[in-house]
Amino acid sequence: MKLLKEYIIEHGVVLSEHALDVSLFLNEQVDVPLMQAIGKNFAEYYKEYDFDGFITVESSGIAPSVFASLYANKPLVVLKKRPVLLESDKFIQQECTSFTKQNSYFLTTQVKLVANKRLILLDDFLAEGNVVISTEILLNKVNSTLVSTGIAISKDFQQGYQKLKSLNKSLYRLVGIKKLTPSTNKIDFSD
């Protein structure tokens, strides 16, 4: 996606070989017209897919997903990150570990919101792919299917991209990054 690539080139800061700071437009200051364009792109890409709605994870995935939901006219479910297991069968949970943030949490939602559905996951970053894998496990527990995953920025050099490809998972990414060089703030894109 040309527009997102331009934002990354203009405002992205390479923090390390693994991390790109996008706080000026994606996760601290949120550029709403850009979120709208991202959401519209997702909605158009998934137009012909057979699915019931979108699913995302709090918090940075929410902004672009809201617009995808609006343009596709499909509901959006936001998975919460909870620190503990809940003692209620109204909720469904799946543990997830973040390599980037070095923490673990439970992806959590109400069973009635996600049971027996075909859902598309949308998220801001793909790093190790743990959110995707954990979301699919969570959905499978309630007889639902992860139809595809739409990612705004895929760090293709990290494990997630390769893992999902090798597992033959449906994946759509707006921008792929193949290398980050902190010393020169250089960002090499995959295509």
Ligand code: G4P
């Ligand atoms: P994975 O799902 O692909 O395995 O990724 P991982 O757990 O390692 O990291 C996911 C979290 O880290 C997400 O935030 C994601 O936005 C953030 N993240 C990953 N790589 C980068 C990066 O290069 N730059 C920035 N700015 N963030 C990155 P989260 O835990 O979902 O929190 P939130 O920010 O959405 O609230």
